Amino acid sequence: MTSSLPAKALGHFQKKHLVRKPLCFLHKNMVMSFRVSDLQMLLGFVGRSKSGLKHELVTRALQLVQFDCSPELFKKIKELYETRYAKKNSEPAQQPHRPLDPLTMHSTYDRAGAVPRTPLAGPNIDYPVLYGKYLNGLGRLPAKTLKPEVRLVKLPFFNMLDELLKPTELALTEQECVRTSQPAAVWTGPWRLPAAVTIQAAVPQNNEKLQESPCIFALTPRQVELIRNSRELQPGVKAVQVVLRICYSDTSCPQEDQYPPNIAVKVNHSYCSVPGYYPSNKPGVEPKRPCRPINLTHLMYLSSATNRITVTWGNYGKSYSVALYLVRQLTSSELLQRLKTIGVKHPELCKALVKEKLRLDPDSEIATTGVRVSLICPLVKMRLSVPCRAETCAHLQCFDAVFYLQMNEKKPTWMCPVCDKPAPYDQLIIDGLLSKILSECEDADEIEYLVDGSWCPIRAEKERSCSPQGAILVLGECLATTNRAVPSQGRLSFPIYQWLHPKYLHPVAVTRRPLGC
Incomplete structure (x- = not known):
């Protein structure tokens, strides 16, 4: 009995201390034999940066093996290693007159022939961009791959620099699917929620309204440097930001930002403010909320430390997806300068458009000999300075690009004030012909285009009475x-x-x- 105790203690010591070192050494050798594509797959699997030369990628991967000895990481390294050398060394023997199994046509089996393993053909395979680490037993946000993926509309005032998290459906982690009755933290945000909310962390059902999903990630040194060195748009607000975007999980078309009911975003033990509702003066009309990207930068750790984000939302039968981006926020003056650089339409092209509008239609009984265009902006009732319209608009009337961009910076709608149709930023043009007319005709508020493409000023009523x-x-x-x-x-x-x-x-x-x- 006494002789068996040292053997058990020795076995426990070997299992805890002696086995780990050869295991790490073995996986380091595997990493050293990886190609650049394999290293990029491994780093992408854990959410690390995949850019750089091969020796930088190897150093980054070896640090993972040394400091993050998780079973998921070792399993991934072994999978990449076996996949590479299975392709290189084991060519399948040709077996004529034998029908091929459908599974063998699209997957590779290991030597035992029991576990199917999908071959990794190249670096373009979609891997989860979240970290493989787990904090305090709580899992990451489950990366449920959507095929086809959810796409979000491009925002003109946000220039995307990096994609930290692809659009991922809001769902519960496996460990949080066990029902609990622990009260949540007291909510101190702008919405009135109960002081102690009992979160039924199970599969979302219609009768279980409040759900939450956590997500963990870390910034790279380059991303931290970009944030710290960016200018301030206003006190406490950097131009380079980490933003959270939420939308419907609809893959039919690019989705606009849409918040779920009772949304709350917690970043590193602090709640982040979310835009509130617009007050409605009309009876019976529900107040609307401006859904825009949520800036998380001021609550994040600007270092290599891991950041944790928890999204709480109300489940009312609709599915939502979240995404994280590193963006640079632009101003209306910057967008105006960009539009003046690449969005000016030549006067001759605008003149040809006028001729096309006034061209005689043989099938029509009505002949249009001219069309009047006001030189007053319909937005602010002031004289145009930068005449602008969307390429998709059928009218020749323009609005002022300066005020249009300023209004959409405050409340983005991107609707044409003339025809009330969508006029997004990437479809805006500056009318070169009308810009020339504004500089030549300073005493008139209206002009008339003629059939030949020429124009003439229209006098005001007071001038008509005097002349x-x-x-x-x-x-x-x-x-x-x-x-x-x-x-x-x-x-x-x-x-x-x-x-x-x-x-x-x-x-x-x-x-x-x-x-x-």
Whole structure:
């Protein structure tokens, strides 16, 4: 009995201390034999950066083996190693007159022939971008691969630098699928939630409204440097940000940002503010919330430390996906400068468009001889400075790009103020012909395009009343006989329709002048 105790202790010591070192040494040798594509797959599997030369990738992978001896990592290394050398050394023997099994046509089996293993053909295979680490027994956000993937619409005011997390469906982790009755932390955000919420962490059902999903990730040194060295748009807000985007899990078309009900975002033990609802003055109309990317930068660890994000949302039968991006936020002036650089349409092309609009249609009984265009912006009722419209718009009327971009910076709608149709930033153009007209015609608020592509200014009503357009009645000295006092020297010209009263119809010398004189 006493002799068996040292043997058990020795076996426990060997299992805990002596076995780990040869295991790490074995996997280090496997990593040293990897190609660049294999190293990129391994680093992408754990969410590390895949850029750099081969020796940098090898160093990064060896550090993982040394400091992160997790079973998932060792399993992945062994899988990559076996897949590579299975392709190189074991060529399947040709067996004529034997029907091929459907599984063998698309998968590779190990020597035992029991476990199918999908071959890794190249670095373009979609691997989870989240870390393989686990913190305190809580798993990462499950990377449920969506085929086809969820796509989000491009936001003009956010220039994407890196994709930290691909659009991933909000779901519960396996360990959190066990029902618990532990009260959640007291919510102190702008929404009124119960002070102690009992989270039924199970598969989402209609009668279990509140759900949550955690996610862990870390920034690379390059990403941290980009954030720290970026300028401040306003006090405490950097231009380079880590943003969280949420949308519907719909793969039919690019999705706009859409928040689930009762959303709450917690970053490293602190809750992040989410845009609130717009107040509604109309009775019976639900208030709307501006759904835009959520800036998480001010709550994150700007180092190599691991960041943890927990998203809490209300389950009402709809599926949502989340994504993390490293972006650079732009201003309206920067977008305007970019539009002036690449979005100006040549005046000759605009002139050809006018001719096309006014071209005579033989099938139509109505002939259009001209079209009027206002030089006043429909947004702010001021004179245009940068005439702009969308390429998809059918009208020639423009709006001011300066105010249009400023309004969409505050509240993004991207709707044309003329025809009320979508006018996204990437479809905006600056009308070169109207820009030229604005510089040449400074005293008119409206112009008219003619059939040949030319234009003419339209005078205002006040100018029309002062400038006669019809026949002119010239009154001479003979009007002195009337009751109206008229200076004897010179002649007075009045529109003839103002002098058709009977008391003015005396025999006088009437002369007609040409129109417009």
